[in-house]
Every structure is written in structure tokens, then in C-alpha cells.
Amino acid sequence: MKKVLFVCLGNICRSPMAEAIMRHELSIRHLETSFLVDSAATSHWEVGSKPHRGTQKILSEHGIDCSTIRARQITQQDFLDSDIIIGMDKNNIKDLLAIAPNETKDKIHLFMSAVPEKETLEVPDPYYTGDFEETYRLVSEGVNEWLRLLF
DSSP states (O other), X not given: OEEEEEEESSSSSHHHHHHHHHHHHHHHTTOTTTEEEEEEXXXXXXXXXXXXXXXXXXXXXXXXXXXXXXXXXXXXHHHHHOSEEEESSHHHHHHHHHHSOXXXXXXXXXXXXXXXXXXXXXXXXXXXXXXXXXXXXXXHHHHHHHHHHHO
């Protein structure tokens, strides 16, 4: 079983959205036993919080459940246990590389790096932009490409 960890700043918008969408896609494809999917934050600000109401709303509109997800901060053990760690933007990547044990830095990837012709794009933080639709579109596209790459 591969462990995939999505990471953003607060773990209330983008990374829980990616976690929920990937779990949903794995369920549709009957592959939920192939992956352990989780999400975390680089910060401690939102630890214990549910996903942002905008994230909950957009996921609910698409029939995707996120009710069990709670924000948490990434741990050193996450770096060791995860097979792949996917940061939603370049600041997340920079923060992850700064705290990752040296032997785990090759596990860290930019989320959109899996999407052909969009490899350097970042997923904008809807906490600041307010555009949960755009985030959902990018995250859905990225999740499908990561699933293609991981199989």
C-alpha cells in the first residue's frame, strides 16, 4: 500500500480537498486498498479544524465527503512513512524541504508537476482568493494525473 500525503499551509482548503477527491476517485475505481491518503499542514494554525466551509461546500456539490478530515501539522514521521509528499504551492515545497530529513527530500513534489503542460503551476489558496471553483478544478485535474502516474 502506497502512502500519499497532500500538504498545504493550513490543511483546511487545498490539501484536504485533494485528500477527499483522491479518496473518492480511488473508491470509484475500487482501489481504496491500494493507497493510504492523508493531508497535513506546514503550519500549526488550524490543527483540529474541519475543512474550510468553502471546501466543504464545493466537495458536497460534487458528492464528495470530507466529514472525517481534521487539520493537522506534518510530523517528522510523516516524511519517513509517506511514499510521496505533494505540496500545493512552491512555498509549501520550500517549507517541506526545510524541515524534511535529508533522506526523504526526494519524496516531495509540487502538486501540478504531474499535469502535462502545467508542471510549474501552483494551486492558488482559496482561503485568500475565495475561488473554491478554480481550486476544485485544478485539484481534480491534478489528482487524476497523480493516479495515472502512481499506477
